[in-house]
Amino acid sequence: MTDWIATDLDSTLFARAWLAEDAIAATWSPAEDSSRTPSSWMKASTHRLLSSLGKSFALVPVTARDLDSFSRVEVEELNLRGPAVVANGAVILGWDGQPDPLWEEHMIAKLASWESTLDEFCAWLIGKSAGHARPRLIPGPGGLPAYLVAKAEPGWWHAAEGKRILAEMDWRGCRVEVLGLELQVLPPGVGKRDATLEVQRRWFEGRPPLLCMGDMPLDLEFMRLGGLLATPMGSTLDQSWPP
Ligand SMILES: [Mg+2]
Known part of the structure; x- marks a missing residue:
């Protein structure tokens, strides 16, 4: 039985601005040749936290990124290639990292x-x-x-x-x-919450995530499915909370 953590990526785990000498590359620019250029970074402390959580729990990305830009997410020591919510919930990926055909059918109809x-x-x-x-x-x-x-x-x-x-x-x-x-x-039917619920039902036997992380007020819709809610200090979501 695997417990899981649902997390937004950009501005929650990653920043587009270069952070510090010890920052870890998190996403990569589209490759025009064999060179790889990072396009966003993760704080070393966040990376330590996530690598350690990733040893006990499945880390499930919940992101607005489409499949192509999600494929350019690659963080050393973190397995983000199991179940995931992509394209704001229009696509969900299974344990094999591939788009789920049932959800695809459901979304195409919508x-x-x-x-x-x-x-x-x-x-x-x-x-x-x-x-x-x-x-x-x-x-x-x-x-x-x-x-x-x-x-x-x-x-x-x-x-x-x-x-x-x-x-x-x-x-x-x-x-x-x-x-x-x-x-x-x-459009109606596209959203992080419904897709995260589907991930919960299909791959985690209906058990809600133990921890949900996001940086925008809109992320709350899926964050509220979980046991604990977390947001980076200074995020838009943090700033929207009462002082
Ligand atoms: Mg975000």
């Missing part, structure tokens, strides 16, 4: 009807934001888009122009969240 709407949102944002937002669709199962992401300069989504654009569109029941620099538009 996402098929959203493909043209997400395309439309994307084109609309390109036209409206005059280059300030850079929308793109994150690939999900069956060649369908899983959700939309639009990055902008710091603060832009919270400034007048960004807010006006968000208010102007009828998002047709999609969940619309601004997470740092990034707008995420998630």
Whole structure:
């Protein structure tokens, strides 16, 4: 019987900024040749904690990364290649690290009807934001888009122009969240919580995670499945808690 830990990756375990001499490389830039360049790092202390937890518990990543960018996560001594929630829950991976075909079928049925709407949102944002937002669709199962992401300069989504654009569109029941620099538009059925529950049911005999970690208020939806909740000091989630 394996107990498990569910954890977000970026800004929870990893940072994009280089941290310190003893930081551990965590993700890698897309390789154009055989050279490998780290694209984010983990604090040595976090790495010690996770390697030690990883000896007793399964570490289950719960991430918005798509399959391609998840494949570029590689941290020495950590096994992150068992069950995982990828693409904000549009894809789940089993013990073999491969996309689960049953979940794929389930998500394809949900996402098929959203493909043209997400395309439309994307084109609309390109036209409206005059280059300030850079929308793109994150690939999900069956060649369908899983959700939309639009990055902008710091603060832009919270400034007048960004807010006006968000208010102007009828998002047709999609969940619309601004997470740092990034707008995420998630069709109904796409989310970290449902997918984490499926992982719990399928691979951990229904037992909830012992510990859940995340850095954004939106992560709370899956973090609340677990026994203990943790967030890095200074994270957006930390700052949203009462002082
Ligand atoms: Mg994060």
